Structure formats: C-alpha cells, structure tokens
Amino acid sequence: MDLTGASAVVIGGTGGFGSATVRRLVAAGATTxxxxxxxxxxxxxxxxxxxxxxxxxxxxxxxxxVAETFRVAEDLGPVRAVVVVHGGGGAGGRLLGRDGTPVPTELFAQSIDIFLNATYRALSIAAASIARSEPLDSGQRGVVVTTASIAGLEGQVGQTAYGAAKAGVIGLTLPAARDLAPVGIRVVTIAPGTFFTPAFGMSEEEAYQRFGTAIQNPKRMGRADEYAALALHIVDNDYLNGETIRLDGALRFPASPKKG
Incomplete structure (x- = not known):
C-alpha cells in the first residue's frame, strides 16, 4: 500500500514499539x-x-x-494505516493469593478494559475513519494492525488477566477482518514474545539473562524496530489479512517465568 499523501495513526506512539513504528511510517511517506x-x-x-x-x-x-484523534488524522490526509500498540498498567497475580483469597474481579476487569476493550474501541473508530476514504485502485482502503502477546496463547502463572485480554485481541482479529472486508479494510495482529525496552532498567544482556534465555533463535531479546518492520510489511502486503503473527524467535512461554 502506497502511503504517499496518506495519514497514519499509531496509538501508543511514544512507547518502544510505537515510536519505532512512527519512524518507519514517516519514512514510508505517511503523515503520522x-x-x-x-x-x-x-x-x-x-x-x-x-x-x-x-x-x-x-x-x-x-x-x-480516540474519535478526536482520528478527526485530526483525517485533516492530514486519507487514513490508510493504523497501529494499535498502547501499553497500560493492568493487574497481575495468581487467581488465589497465598492466603487463599481470590484476586478481586475489579482487577481482572481493569486489564480487560486496558488491553482488550481499548483495542476494540481503537479498531472500531479507526475502521469508521478509514471507511470514509476513497478506495485505492486495488479496492483497498486501509489496514489496522493490533497488538496481542504470546501470553494470549500460553500465559504464565500470574497472567490470567493479561493472558485473557490478549487472547481476546487474538480472537477479535479474524471476525473483524471478515466484518470489514466489504469496505476494503484489513486487520492483522502481531503477537510479540520477549522484547527489550528501556523499561527493564538494565542492559540488554542482563535482561536476556533474567528473562530471555528460553528464546531459541536468535539467542537474544526482540528489538522494537523488528516489531515496526513487521508492522510496515503488513501495511505493504495486501494479502495479509485476518491473521495473528507470532514474533518471538520460536519462544514458547513455560508455565512459570524464570526467577531473577
């Protein structure tokens, strides 16, 4: 998809994945x-x-x-590419604490709201914005890239809320792509594995030793620009649709994370 003269939106655009994606979209010609x-x-x-x-x-x-943000984007050009990659606190913890007390439902709902409901909100409002643009010669209008996690496929101990939210994002992908097919909008999800960001507060090698030694190949943590590169490939490749793509170096989460 040619982004010349088009606009793009990165929701969560100041984070590690987000800022790397913004840079690539701008380099590809989109006002972002x-x-x-x-x-x-x-x-x-x-x-x-x-x-x-x-x-x-x-x-x-x-x-x-979110709607106001898309009004800003539409003033800059037809919206063609949207990447939803926001973070958020979210609550962790096992279903039962050491004293046998269950995690409050409100904490579970908080993670669902931040990671799943917000993704649905961004996707639906983005789709309405993209649908208002004229189709390209290919019949395509645009693409929305959402972000899950491999925790949505094999969550670890303490990830019931986060894993459920990210599984919801994965489950949203195919039916959303089918819903939006008549207006020429694609939906694809990236499910990252273990990526290094400054939020670790340590060197990449230290973070790898604590959190990444199960990664098969390459033997290192992922880097934000590798997420961005995949997001841009999805934008460019019209035949990618309705799919969740793991980006994890063949990592499969064990039941429990490695203790540091």
Whole structure:
C-alpha cells in the first residue's frame, strides 16, 4: 500500500514499539499521528521528525478522545494505516493469593478494559475513519494492525488477566477482518514474545539473562524496530489479512517465568 499523501495513526506512539513504528511510517511517506497520553514524549518525537509527525493526546479508554484523534488524522490526509500498540498498567497475580483469597474481579476487569476493550474501541473508530476514504485502485482502503502477546496463547502463572485480554485481541482479529472486508479494510495482529525496552532498567544482556534465555533463535531479546518492520510489511502486503503473527524467535512461554 502506497502511503504517499496518506495519514497514519499509531496509538501508543511514544512507547518502544510505537515510536519505532512512527519512524518507519514517516519514512514510508505517511503523515503520522502520534497518539498517546505522554505529552512531553509525544511532542518531542513530533518535533524530532518534523512536519510529517503530529502529536495528539489520546486516552484509549475514551470514545471521544480516540474519535478526536482520528478527526485530526483525517485533516492530514486519507487514513490508510493504523497501529494499535498502547501499553497500560493492568493487574497481575495468581487467581488465589497465598492466603487463599481470590484476586478481586475489579482487577481482572481493569486489564480487560486496558488491553482488550481499548483495542476494540481503537479498531472500531479507526475502521469508521478509514471507511470514509476513497478506495485505492486495488479496492483497498486501509489496514489496522493490533497488538496481542504470546501470553494470549500460553500465559504464565500470574497472567490470567493479561493472558485473557490478549487472547481476546487474538480472537477479535479474524471476525473483524471478515466484518470489514466489504469496505476494503484489513486487520492483522502481531503477537510479540520477549522484547527489550528501556523499561527493564538494565542492559540488554542482563535482561536476556533474567528473562530471555528460553528464546531459541536468535539467542537474544526482540528489538522494537523488528516489531515496526513487521508492522510496515503488513501495511505493504495486501494479502495479509485476518491473521495473528507470532514474533518471538520460536519462544514458547513455560508455565512459570524464570526467577531473577
């Protein structure tokens, strides 16, 4: 898909995956909206990248906030590519604590709201925005890339909420692609494995030794630009649709994470 003259939106655009994706979209010719709540980081990235990048404060838990971001994007050009890669706190913990007390349902619901409901919100509002654009010669209007996790396929101990939310994102992918096929919108999900980001607060090698030794090949953690490269390939390849793609170096999560 040619992004020249088009706009793109990256929801979670100041994070590791998000900022790498913004850079690649801008390099591909799209005027890209950096959608996030981290105003200082978003404005700094937009200033760095110049006129092809615009920051928009975006709260993924609010319909009105997400809709306003897409109004900004539509003013910049037809929306062709959307990448949903926001993070969020979310609650972890085993179903039962050591004292036999169950995790409160409210904490489970919080993770579902942040990771699943917000993805659905972004996907549905993005689809409405893309559908308002004229189709390309191929009949395509655009693509939405969402982000799950391999935890949605094989969650570890303590990941019931996060695993359920990310499994929901995976389950959303194919029916959403089928729903949007008549208007020429594709939906594809990336399920990353263990990636290194500055949030680890340690060197890449230290993080690998603590969290990544089960990765098969290459024997290292993933890097944010590898996520971005796959996202851009999905944008470019019209025949990728309705699929969840693992990006994990053949890692399969064991039941329990390695203790550091």
């Amino acid at each position: 909206v950096i959608a996030d709540v981290r105003d200082d980081a978003g404005k700094a990235l937009a200033d760095e990248l110049g006129e092809k990048a615009v920051y928009a404060h975006t709260d993924v838990t609010s319909d009105a906030s």
